[in-house]
Amino acid sequence: MQEHHLKPYEGLLVVSLEQAVAAPLASCHFAQGGARVIKIEREGEGDFARKYDGAVKGTASYFAWANHGKESLCLDIKKPGDTALLDRLLAKADIFIQNLAPGAIDRAGFGSETLRQKYPRLITCDISGYGEAGAYCEMKAYDFLVQCESGLVAVNGAPGHPGRIGVSVCDIGASMNAIIGLQKALIARGITGKGSAVKLSLFDTAADWMTVPLLHTVYAGNAPQPVGLHHPSIAPYGGFTTSDGQILAISIQNEREWVKLCAEVFERPDLAKDPLFCNAAARVRNRLDTDAMVAAYFAARTRAEMEARLRAASIAFGAVNSVADFAAHPQLRRAPVTLEDGQEAELVAPPVRHSFEPDQPRLGRVPAVGQHSAAIRAEFG
Structure with a gap:
C-alpha cells in the first residue's frame, strides 16, 4: 500500500x-x-x-x-x-x-x-x-x-x-x-x-x-564599515590562510572561547592575559595585532592540522569554500x-x-x- x-x-x-x-x-x-x-x-x-x-x-x-x-x-x-x-x-x-x-x-x-x-x-x-x-x-x-x-x-x-x-x-x-x-x-x-x-x-x-547597522548609526554615530571576512565588533573573527593555501574561518564569540583558543590551539595560555588581547574590546581595538598573531599561526600549519586542533578545542570554524566545494559538500x-x-x-x-x-x-x-x-x-x- x-x-x-x-x-x-x-x-x-x-x-x-x-x-x-x-x-x-x-x-x-x-x-x-x-x-x-x-x-x-x-x-x-x-x-x-x-x-x-x-x-x-x-x-x-x-x-x-x-x-x-x-x-x-x-x-x-x-x-x-x-x-x-x-x-x-x-x-x-x-x-x-x-x-x-x-x-x-x-x-x-x-x-x-x-x-x-x-x-x-x-x-x-x-x-x-x-x-x-x-x-x-x-x-x-x-x-x-x-x-x-x-x-x-x-x-x-x-x-x-x-x-x-x-x-x-x-x-x-x-x-x-x-x-x-x-x-x-x-x-x-x-x-x-x-x-x-x-x-x-x-x-x-x-x-x-x-536594523542593527541602522541603530549603531542613529544612536551611536558609528556606522559599521565593510570588513571583508572579518566582523566590525568581534575579534578574532574571519578567514585565515593555512600553509597549503586553504582559508579557514573562525569565530570567537566570548572570553571562554578565547582562553581555549590560546591554551588548547595555540598552546600559549599567556596570550589570553596579554593586555593587547585580554578582553573583547582590547582585541577589537588592537585588531591588526590580533589578526596578525592568528594569521601567523595558521600560516605555519596545514588545513588538516588546523581543523584537527580547532575541532579538539571545540572552537567554531568553517572552510571558506568555493561554489564547486559547496557542490560536493557532504551536508548538501x-x-x-x-x-x-x-x-x-x-x-x-x-x-x-x-x-x-x-x-x-x-x-x-x-x-x-x-x-x-x-x-x-x-x-x-
Missing part, C-alpha cells in the same frame, strides 16, 4: 500574476505544499526569468528553482476575453499574488481592494519594490538596486570596496516575508471567514535586516526535478523538513510556457 503524505495546502488554489524571483518563489512554496498554483505569463515569451540563463540543461537556473510544480497559463489581461477568464479564476481562488510594475495591476482592474470586495474570501498579496506610497513608490526596484538603496552593499565587501551580496537576497527575503504573511492571512481567514491583504516590499525587507541535500523538456536535474532540497513529508522529496515539474493554457481555458471557460 502506497504511503500517503500529508499536503497541508491541498485544496487551495493560488493564482499568481508573477515574474522574476520574489513572487514566483512565494507561490512555489505553496505548490510544494500541495496547492494548485496557476502561473499567469505573457503570451509568447512568458516570464522573462525563463531567459536569464540556460544553465540547467537549457532551462534557466532561476526559473527551475522558483517554478516547479506549477501550471502555466498565458493571458493578455488587456483583452476582454482574457480579463473575464482571470475573473473566473479569481472567483474560485484562495490566494492571488502579483509583483507587476508599480500601478500596473490597478490599471488592469485587478487591484487588491477591488478584488476582495468582489471575492470576500480571497487573500491578495502585493509584492512591490518600495511600497504603495512615498517618493520611491514608482521606482523600478531590481534586487541589486534595493541592496544599494538600503545600505546592504555599504556593510558588505572589503574595506574601501563595498560589495553586492552574491545572491538575490532582497528578492528571496521578500518571498519569505510573503509566505509568512500569507500563512498568517490563511489562519485569520480560518477565524473570520474573510480574506485580507498582504503587502510587502523588497525595500522594507532589506530595511528590516539593516538535493531533490530531483523534471525540467520543461522532460530532462532530469537536481535542485537544492527544500530547507524546511516536516515529519509528515517524505525524507527524499521529489519536486514538481517545471512548466513550459502556456503548457496548461488550453486545459485551464476549457476548465474555466
